[in-house]
Amino acid sequence: xxxxxxxxxxxxxxxxxxxxxxxxxxxxxxxxxxxxxxxxxxxxxxxxxxxxxxxxxxxxxxxxxxxxxxxxxxxxxxxxxxxxxxxxxxx
Amino acid sequence: xxxxxxxxxxxxxxxxxxxxxxxxxxxxxxxxxxxxxxxxxxxxxxxxxxxxxxxxxxxxxxxxxxxxxxxxxxxxxxxxxxxxxxxxxxxxxxxxxxxxxxxxxxxxxxxxxxxxxxxxxxxxxxxxxxxxxxxxxxxxxxxxxxxxxxxxx
Numbered sequence: 564x565x566x567x568x569x570x571x572x573x574x575x576x577x578x579x580x581x582x583x584x585x586x587x588x589x590x591x592x593x594x595x596x597x598x599x600x601x602x603x604x605x606x607x608x609x610x611x612x613x614x615x616x617x618x619x620x621x622x623x624x625x626x627x628x629x630x631x632x633x634x635x636x637x638x639x640x641x642x643x644x645x646x647x648x649x650x651x652x653x654x
Numbered sequence: 655x656x657x658x659x660x661x662x663x664x665x666x667x668x669x670x671x672x673x674x675x676x677x678x679x680x681x682x683x684x685x686x687x688x689x690x691x692x693x694x695x696x697x698x699x700x701x702x703x704x705x706x707x708x709x710x711x712x713x714x715x716x717x718x719x720x721x722x723x724x725x726x727x728x729x730x731x732x733x734x735x736x737x738x739x740x741x742x743x744x745x746x747x748x749x750x751x752x753x754x755x756x757x758x759x760x761x762x763x764x765x766x767x768x769x770x771x772x773x774x775x776x777x778x779x780x781x782x783x784x785x786x787x788x789x790x791x792x793x794x795x796x797x798x799x800x801x802x803x804x805x806x807x
Contacts, residue, residue, distance in 0.1 A: 580747045580779070581747055581750065581751045581754075582779065599758045599759075600751075600754055600755035600757075600758040600759065601727075601730075601731040601755060601758050601759040603731075608727055608728060608731040608732075608755075608759075609755075610727065610751050610752060610755045611751045611754055611755060612750060612751055612754035612779075612781065612782060613754055613757070613758050613782055629748050629751040629752070630748065631670045631671045631700050631703075631723065631748050631749070631752065632670075632671035632673065632700065632702075632748070633748070634746065634747050634748045635747065635748065635751065
């Protein structure tokens, strides 16, 4: 089981495409970042089509989570340490 | 006396959800074709996809190493392992995401094998560097096998 599945998370979008998930973040959250697939988040490597869009809302991370059979879920989970790491990242 | 060993080239076959029947037979066929070319196939997939493969080739005449999909991604992204070739089986948006991930984390020559009822639409969403073999195939593997033959190393 992925580390992400052990988080307390809220599902914001289900059944959307990966592209739609990224567009949703850019439309609904003023702070967002683009990273490469394989970026390490919550001790898991992100799956996705480059660039992967990540959102920040207060102390919550907004991020896509893709499963082979179920497609992409857009999740919200508390992650102040992940947000600090993302903000400090070299562009 | 020290001796140098030359390792065979390797190919990753990354399987998606085994919802579409052609995946398993095309994957085993591809393993055979790769072995004919001296390339060692390594299959990565979900538990269900792996089980279908292993049951279809119980003595492993064609398949070789079979590994967990998440563990495979972790090993490549963690730079513990990589492959010379990567064939990603794609029939949905999730498959495109896995191919996009391989394009970003691996140095392998990447081929996306796109199949299923909506192969053309799915292939159109591939926006990253990737050789694409797309055929509308669900039950009959032959059109996909024929097209894939042109993309083999």
